[in-house]
Amino acid sequence: MTKKILVLYRLSHPLPAARVAIRQHIQALSQLEDRCEVIYANAVLGMPAWVRRVRFDGIVLHTTFLGMRWSPSFREWKEGLDWIGSLDCAKVALPQDEYDHSAVLDSWLAQWGVQTVFSCFGEEMWPILYPTLHGKARFVPCLTGYLLDGDAERIAAKCRPLSERPFDIVYRASKLPYWFGSHGQLKHEIAGIVREAAGRAGLRCDISTRPEDTIMGDRWFDFLASGRVVIGCESGSSVLDRDGGIMKAIEAMEAANPSLAFADVHKAMPEGWDDYRFFAISPRHLEVVLTKTAQVLVEGSYSGVLEADRHFIPLRRDFSNLQEVMERVKDTAALAEMAERAYEDILLGGKYTYRKFAEEILTAVPDRPLDREYRRAGSGLFLEKALSLRGMAVDGIVSARDRIMALKRIH
Structure with a gap:
């Protein structure tokens, strides 16, 4: 019926x-x-x-x-x-x-x-x-x-081999409010830290967190396919705001001091407010797989879908292995193998x-x-x-x- x-x-x-x-x-x-x-x-x-x-x-x-x-x-x-x-x-x-x-x-x-x-x-x-x-x-x-059935063939037609792409690393993100905690800040902090390290390593980047650089529609897949690597982290928050009280408290702090840094907010908040791990894989991680682009991601479980060193290059949360990661990004052949492996495991498997x-x-x-x-x-x-x-x-x-x-x- x-x-x-x-x-x-x-x-x-x-x-x-x-x-x-x-x-x-x-x-x-x-x-x-x-x-x-x-x-x-x-x-x-x-x-x-x-x-x-x-x-x-x-x-x-x-x-x-x-x-x-x-x-x-x-x-x-x-x-x-x-x-x-x-x-x-x-x-x-x-x-x-x-x-x-x-x-x-x-x-x-x-x-x-x-x-x-x-x-x-x-x-x-x-x-x-x-x-x-x-x-x-x-x-x-x-x-x-x-993933939507049929998207793979449509998007694959736009994707060039990694060796022919104009950028080594690409990324877009927005700066989230402080009430999303330290994890929310990580999403834009990774942009500046990786961009600086990539510059020292001689890598070409298109990384931005500016609102005016937001990319919409099918142009998003074109953007992902313009780089050999996309960086990122899990979606989510390290804060549990049960009724909006944390958001209101932080908004009041920022109203009193617009130049307030996250470290200042953290000191003013109750102990343990930023200790949660509400982390999950983001749709963009699957979209990257569609474009056969490699990923450098902050270490995490990614909802059990992505596996470190099989589907992505893990970046420690404190960035202590950043130099090593930049060296791995230079190995186009290894990146292509990783991207192809993710494509076969995640897309062709049909599970997601x-x-x-x-x-x-x-x-x-x-x-x-x-x-x-x-x-x-x-x-x-x-x-x-x-x-x-x-x-x-x-x-x-x-x-x-x-x-x-x-x-x-x-x-």
Whole structure:
């Protein structure tokens, strides 16, 4: 039986205009169109009334939807949607940055009766992040992003051999706020430290943390494929901010002293505030694999996907082996072997695809008995699906004329 799924996301712009990685993550279930009928609804302005009239098998609360917990208007926005918690269907949550307002997230999911949570962190972190929901809901480990079937061939056509690429090392990152802790600072610190060392070693670099140098769309893959090596570290944070209190405290410090350094903030914060390890592999690490580019990464587990010295050159967290790493970067043949090995193990293995992710999500939605009422609900779902695919329901607003025109096309 085909399952009927509602995916709730939240974007300030139409879905087609979203970054590729975000759009692919939201539309993961499109990989299983033969097994499920999916409506994608943007809840940026609340939810359209028609949602209450459709009987769904499951509702998926997307990362972007759950990110509303960080907004100052969260409580008012959520109150207008609390009726979702009373809907009689399976509810699946796909949170990310779970360490940020973790108590708010835990309470919210418990209140709405979420039965399955896909977590980016290991089971040892679940009781810390979800003290209320842990033991009640089913937790499934997942990645922050996956590979899309078909991308490999399209991107491979753009990639030159490592020996023909214009740069030795490439990297883009943004400077994260202090409330992401020392790990958050590492993401931009590595840029300056490696750029300086690479210059001394005579290596060519395109490394930047400036906002104006951000690269979007398919140009991102062109950028990754312009270097023999991409540097980086795990995504995540070394801070657990349960209710936003740490963020507010640091914002107050910076307001009083705009030139405050991270070391000053660290001294002013309670002992142990920066001792957590909410680290995970980033989608960009998989994107680098697609371009057959080698990686130099700060040592870590990378969610068990990437293995040091097999899939990447490990850089110690204190940069004590940086000179040795720069020498390894000069060995193009060894880099090519490592990049090819990562491509074969991770991409060709087929384990980390959006199709596999979609299958896990669909497994979390049990089958319903096919009764008469359920069959009647199906025709309305097909209507909304047609509207959504045409882009008319992308923000949850559908005109009467559009509904009539869609019915004519369907019948």
